[in-house]
C-alpha cells in the first residue's frame with residue numbers, strides 16, 4: 001500500500017521549483033526580452049557557470065574565518081538543496097527566482113556574459129544571505145500577526161514556509177500578467193470571477209452523479225473553503241491559483257475572447273485542482289477509506305476535456321509567443337496525469353499490474369526517484385519532452401503532443417527500468433540494500449580431489465616462461481601452456497613460481513575463479529605465514545565483496561559521463577558560438593575542454609578497473625572495451641591498451657624501483673637511492689659516453705625539484721600522447737590508433753573552425769594541454785616520493801602494508817571530490833582496484849581503522865600539501881646521486 005502522504009507532499013517542492021523557474025522566465029519575458037533569449041545556448045551555458053561560480057564562492061568563503069559562517073550557510077544551501085526546498089520552500093523559491101531572473105535579465109539587456117555571471121552569482125549569494133537573515137524575523141512577524149488576530153500560533157503548516165511572502169510573489173506575478181496582457185483590471189477580475197464560478201457550477205453538477213461525486217465535493221471544498229485551504233496548503237493553493245489565473249488571462253490576451261478565456265480557465269482550474277488532490281490530498285482525504293485518485297472516471301473526463309480544450313484554444317496560436325511555452329508546461333502536466341490514468345487502467349486488467357505499479361510509483365514518488373536515480377529520471381523526462389516538442393513542431397496538435405509525450409514517457413520509464421533493472425530499487429527499500437544482498441564470493445578455490453601436495457621449493461622451481469606455476473590462495477596452478485593466452489597479458493609471468501593471491505584478487509572479477517580449476521596442480525603445504533595485516537586485509541576484502549560494496553552503479557558512471565560530455569560541449573560551443581573575446585576563446589573554452597577530458601580520463605580509469613558494468617558485463621567484455629576506448633582513445637586521445645597494461649603493472653607492484661612502469665622516472669627525477677645501483681650497472685661501457693650520461697644525470701638530479709612541476713604540467717600531456725602513439729603502432733593496436741586519430745582530427749577541426757589564426761590556436765593548445773597537466777599532477781601527487789620497496793621487502797611486509805606505505809590519499813571536500821575523480825582515495829583504490837568510485841569514501845574509515853590496529857601509517861594530505869611534500873622530497877634527493885661518487889669514470 002502506498003504511503004500517500006509523504007510522497008505527495010514531497011512532490012510539492014518540485015512543482016514549486018518549476019514554478020520558480022517559470023516566474024523567473026516570466027519576469028525576463030515581461031521585461032520584453034523574449035523567451036528565446038532566456039532559453040538559448042548561451043543562457044544555458046551561463047546557468048552552468050553560475051552554478052559553478054556560486055559553488056566556488058561558497059566554498060571559498062568557508063576558508064576565511066570572518067566569512068566562514070556565511071560560507072557554511074551557502075554551502076548548506078547547495079548541499080542540502082532538496083531538504084531546503086522541502087522545509088523552506090518559499091525561501092528557496094525566492095532565492096532561485098532572484099538568482100536566475102537577475103542573471104538572465106542582465107544577459108539579455110547587456111549581452112555580456114561576464115557581467116551576467118557576476119550579477120547573477122552576487123544576487124544569488126545576496127538572496128541566500130538575506131533569506132537567512134530574514135527567515136526568522138518573517139516567521140516571528142507572522143506569528144505575532146496571527147496572535148494579534150486572535151488565532152492560535154500553533155498547528156499551521158503554512159507558517160513554516162512563510163505563505164504570506166509566497167502569496168505576495170504569486171500575487172505580484174499574477175498582477176503583472178494582468179497589467180501586461182489585459183491592462184484592464186475590471187476585465188481581469190471579471191475573468192477570474194467567471195472562471196471560478198464556472199468551476200463551482202461544474203463541481204455542483206458532478207456531485208449529482210455517483211462516480212464523480214467525490215471529485216465534485218472536493219472541487220467545491222477547494223473553492224468554498226478557500227481561507228482554510230490557503231492556510232493548510234499554501235503551496236498547492238498558490239499553484240492552483242497561479243495556473244488558473246495564468247491560463248485565463250493568457251488566453252484572453254491571445255484571443256481577446258472572454259468566453260474562450262473563461263472556458264480555458266475553467267478547464268485548467270478543474271484539472272489542476274484534481275491533480276492537486278492526487279499529489280497532495282487533504283488530511284480529510286488521507287483519513288478517508290478510499291484512495292482519492294480512484295475517481296478515475298472524473299479524472300479521465302477532465303483530462304480529455306482539458307486536452308480538447310487546450311487543443312481548441314492553442315491550436316492556431318503562434319508558437320513564438322510565451323503562451324505556447326506555458327502551453328507546453330500545461331501539456332507536460334496533462335501528460336503526467338494521462339500516464340497515471342493509463343497506469344490505473346492497465347492495472348485493472350491484471351496482466352499489466354506490475355508495469356502499472358512501476359509507472360504509478362514513478363509518478364507518485366517522482367522526487368524520491370529523482371534523488372535516487374537522477375539520471376534515469378532526467379533521461380525519461382528528456383525523452384518525453386523531446387517527443388512532445390517534436391510532435392508539437394510537426395503536427396501543431398495538442399492532442400497528438402500530449403499523447404506522444406505521455407507515450408514517450410511511458411516507453412522511457414519501461415526502457416530505463418529494463419536497462420537499469422538491477423540498479424532500481426523501490427524507494428521504500430533503503431538505498432543499496434538490495435545491492436548488498438549477500439553474495440558469497442569464495443576467497444579460496446574449492447577443494448579438488450586430484451590436488452596433490454606442493455612444497456614452496458617445488459613451486460619456486462617452476463618459474464620460467466616455459467614452466468610457469470602460480471600459487472593463489474594456497475592452491476598451485478600450472479599455466480605453462482596458457483600464459484600466452486592470458487587476457488591480462490604477460491604480467492602473469494612476473495609471478496611465475498610465486499604466490500600471487502592478492503594480486504590475483506586485484507584484477508579478476510569473481511567469475512574468473514571458476515576458470516582456475518582446469519590449471520590446478522595441487523595445494524601448497526608449507527606456505528610462509530602471512531603478516532597479520534595481510535590476513536586482516538583479506539578478511540576485509542571478503543567482507544566487502546559479500547556485502548555488495550563492489551557492485552558498480554551504472555547510473556553513477558552515466559552521470560560522470562554526462563558531466564564530462566557537458567564540459568566538452570560547453571567548451572566547444574563557447575569556441576564556436578560565443579563572442580570571440582580572448583577570455584572566452586583562449587581561457588574559458590580550453591579550460592572547460594580540459595575539464596571534460598580530465599573527467600573522461602577518470603571514467604576510462606573506472607571502466608578499465610571493472611567499476612562500471614555489473615554482473616555479466618563485468619570484466620573484459622565488448623561493452624567495457626567500447627566505453628574504455630571512447631573515453632581513453634576518442635575523448636582523452638591516449639592509447640587504451642598502453643594505459644591498461646602499464647596501469648595494471650603499477651597496481652601489481654606499486655613503485656617497485658625499475659619495475660613500476662608508471663613511476664620509473666630516473667634519471668629525470670630520482671625518488672629513491674634504491675634506483676641508482678642498477679642504473680649504474682647499465683651505464684655505457686665507453687668511457688666518454690659514460691661520463692656524458694653521468695654528468696647529464698647529475699644535472700637533472702640537482703635540478704629535479706625545479707623541473708618537476710613545469711615538466712609535469714607543460715610536457716606531461718604531449719609526452720603521454722607521444723608514447724601512446726608509439727605503443728599503439730608498435731603493438732598493432734589499430735582500434736587505439738583509430739580512436740586517437742579521430743580525437744586529433746576533431747581537435748584540429750575545432751581549432752580550425754573556432755580560431756582565426758595559428759597564434760591563437762597555439763595559445764589555445766598550450767592552455768588546454770597545461771590545464772590537463774593538472775590531471776598528471778593529481779596522479780603523481782598521491783605516489784611520488786613515497787617509500788619504494790624491492791620485491792623481497794614487499795613479500796616480507798605483505799600487500800596491505802606495502803600499498804599503504806607507497807600511496808597517499810588527498811584530502812577532498814564535497815565540492816572537490818568530482819575534480820579528483822575518486823583518486824583522492826588512492827589508498828583504498830590501490831587496495832581494492834575494482835571497488836567503484838562511489839564506494840571509496842565509505843570504505844576509507846574501515847581501512848584507516850585497520851591501519852591503526854596494525855600500527856601502519858595512513859597518510860592523507862591536502863592537495864597542495866601533497867604537491868609541496870613531493871617538491872620538498874625531490875629537493876632532499878637532489879644531491880643523492882652525487883653521494884654515489886664518481887662511477888669509475
Ligand code: HEM
Nearest residue numbers: 470477487488491492495500503507512516619620648652
Ligand atoms: C593463475 C591463473 C590465472 C588465471 C586462470 C587468470 C585468468 C584471467 C582471466 C580469465 C582474465 C580475464 C578476466 C576478465 O574477463 O575480466 C584475466 C585478466 C587479468 N589477469 Fe589473470 N589469471 C591468472 C593469474 C593472474 C596473475 C598472477 C596476474 C598478475 C597479477 C593476473 C593479472 C591479470 C590482469 C592484469 C588481467 C586484466 C584485468 C582487466 O583488464 O580487467 N592474472 N586473468
